Amino acid sequence: MTTNPTIAIVGSGPIGSTYARILLEQLPQARVIMFEAGPQLTDRPGESVRNIADPAAKARAREMSQGPQAGEYRESLGIPAGTVTEGMFTARQGTHLLDFGGTGSAHADTFPAAAAATNVGGQGAHWTCATPSPAFSERIPFIGDAEWDGLIANAKDLLHVQSAAFADSAVGAAVRSLLEEEFGAELPEGYGVSTLPVAGDVQPDGSIRWAGADVVLGPLIDPASPLSARFELRDLTLVRRVERDGDRVTGVEVEDLRTGSTSFVAADVVVVAADAFRSPQLLWASGIRPRALGHYLTEHPVVISTVALDAGRMQRFATEEDLDAELARRAQNPADPVAAVNRIPFSEPEHPFSVQVMYSETTPFPMDPAAPHANNRWGYVNMGYGMRKHPRFEDAVTFNDDEPDYRGFPNMTIRYALTERENAEIDDATARLRRAGNALGTFVAEPRLMPNGSSLHYQGTMRMGEADDGTCVADPWSRVWGFSNLFVGGNALIPTATAMNPTLMSVAIAVRGARKLVEEVTSAPARATAEATA
Ligand code: FAD
Numbered sequence: 383m384t385t386n387p388t389i390a391i392v393g394s395g396p397i398g399s400t401y402a403r404i405l406l407e408q409l410p411q412a413r414v415i416m417f418e419a420g421p422q423l424t425d426r427p428g429e430s431v432r433n434i435a436d437p438a439a440k441a442r443a444r445e446m447s448q449g450p451q452a453g454e455y456r457e458s459l460g461i462p463a464g465t466v467t468e469g470m471f472t473a474r475q476g477t478h479l480l481d482f483g484g485t486g487s488a489h490a491d492t493f494p495a496a497a498a499a500t501n502v503g504g505q506g507a508h509w510t511c512a513t514p515s516p517a518f519s520e521r522i523p524f525i526g527d528a529e530w531d532g533l534i535a536n537a538k539d540l541l542h543v544q545s546a547a548f549a550d551s552a553v554g555a556a557v558r559s560l561l562e563e564e565f566g567a568e569l570p571e572g573y574g575v576s577t578l579p580v581a582g583d584v585q586p587d588g589s590i591r592w593a594g595a596d597v598v599l600g601p602l603i604d605p606a607s608p609l610s611a612r613f614e615l616r617d618l619t620l621v622r623r624v625e626r627d628g629d630r631v632t633g634v635e636v637e638d639l640r641t642g643s644t645s646f647v648a649a650d651v652v653v654v655a656a657d658a659f660r661s662p663q664l665l666w667a668s669g670i671r672p673r674a675l676g677h678y679l680t681e682h683p684v685v686i687s688t689v690a691l692d693a694g695r696m697q698r699f700a701t702e703e704d705l706d707a708e709l710a711r712r713a714q715n716p717a718d719p720v721a722a723v724n725r726i727p728f729s730e731p732e733h734p735f736s737v738q739v740m741y742s743e744t745t746p747f748p749m750d751p752a753a754p755h756a757n758n759r760w761g762y763v764n765m766g767y768g769m770r771k772h773p774r775f776e777d778a779v780t781f782n783d784d785e786p787d788y789r790g791f792p793n794m795t796i797r798y799a800l801t802e803r804e805n806a807e808i809d810d811a812t813a814r815l816r817r818a819g820n821a822l823g824t825f826v827a828e829p830r831l832m833p834n835g836s837s838l839h840y841q842g843t844m845r846m847g848e849a850d851d852g853t854c855v856a857d858p859w860s861r862v863w864g865f866s867n868l869f870v871g872g873n874a875l876i877p878t879a880t881a882m883n884p885t886l887m888s889v890a891i892a893v894r895g896a897r898k899l900v901e902e903v904t905s906a907p908a909r910a911t912a913e914a915t916a
Contacts, residue, residue, distance in 0.1 A: 386411035390649035395504025404896035420500035428503030428595030447501035476508030486788030495835030537889035552704035554722025573729035655871035658840035690755035692823035860895030
């Protein structure tokens, strides 16, 4: 491979950004062009919209990310509006459903909450920033422990992960103490109740500036950095096809969504990081169709609830003065309701769940002011148990060449079912969620299993594996089997059943893939010189 490669990256989320950063830092003559189908939302590309203080600006940034469900914004681009009707199932703010119900919508009745974000920064502009590390059988069996720990450390640096965010919150500490009383004796050492690692930078007032793809891109989007001269981000540019010549890819066909014009951009390497549904769809549309493509779809079944914290219980570990101090601190940053984040991590066999407990002054849904526990002085916790889905070939997104979707790609159908094994884990988690809620206060939203697809953590559809045996799409370094210069990235690569939020793991996998690419580029001339000398 040439020592001054042009690298085309499809998708500007945290994973595409990881590739861009490592490749430009480690290959001094490389050039990266990153293509993003959605618009740039913030002056700093890829910033988390959670950092936008003005509620109207925040709402607009979220709407701009909602692709076919973006209403007025979409129409202003001259693209016909989606046919979303009031009352239909809607997606989380900043995302759009794949099965949005209009013409060209995916078929996902078994996975109805499947959603995506279409904007610079991808879902990483909207994410909650929870970044626990995979543990036990969540880890990839064929990557050694020492290497893996190094990759996770690199991924934490890239995402600005903090292990002790809000650790000084007395209210957060009281929540931890109550959960520790309830569950501590059942959990193994090192995997007890703790603060949830999150991606962001703690500000002097104790609030967090949440991380998006912007922090991963870092110097690439800093005009003062020489790296920025070799990085180009093209927003509103849809990659329609990866072109190939035999077992090498040669570049990408792109459509400028502002003008509708299409062109071919030659590249020495292509990295597809366009999420766990649209990446396999793009490969399929490009005629790259390994048997496992789109199969082995997993996510996290999620059981959630909201609990009003009980004053009596909280006062065993925190005082009224602590609460006043917490509320005063919170008042400085009204744009962000999250004030402390706790968790119980995945452990095996004791606790095969990942539990998130977010303390907030308000509920995530409007409450009748006259309802019991409305305006609860001690606030609320929103709790979620994330569970495993064990990979099966038959849980899959498939593509239909004869039915175009709203973008003209082969349309998606998602088939997915929970098995007895998952249902048993869901029952167990629901019982534990009840115990957690009763330990902390009173339920204002009862535990409920969310519809399939709600986790937004879609994995397995381009899984990596050790051998090209039909059960995986990529090799252990994220290269599509059979291609030397086509890399894939994202949660879709994760081959294991996991319960934890997957982005940190996917960034670690991307670091490994990017390093392999660097190694190949840099070793090629050395090999050529050696051969010439010989
Ligand atoms: P994405 O961030 O999805 O980016 C893919 C990009 O590719 C998109 O911008 C898309 O527009 C673009 N694209 C697609 N097709 C094309 C094409 N053909 N041409 C050009 N561009 C294309 N994860 C966690 O680990 N912890 C959390 O707490 C967490 N919370 C979340 C909360 C919310 C509300 C959401 C929406 C997600 C959350 N996630 C969380 C998931 C997390 O955001 C994703 O794991 C992460 O963003 C995946 O990164 P990615 O780069 O692979 O894909």
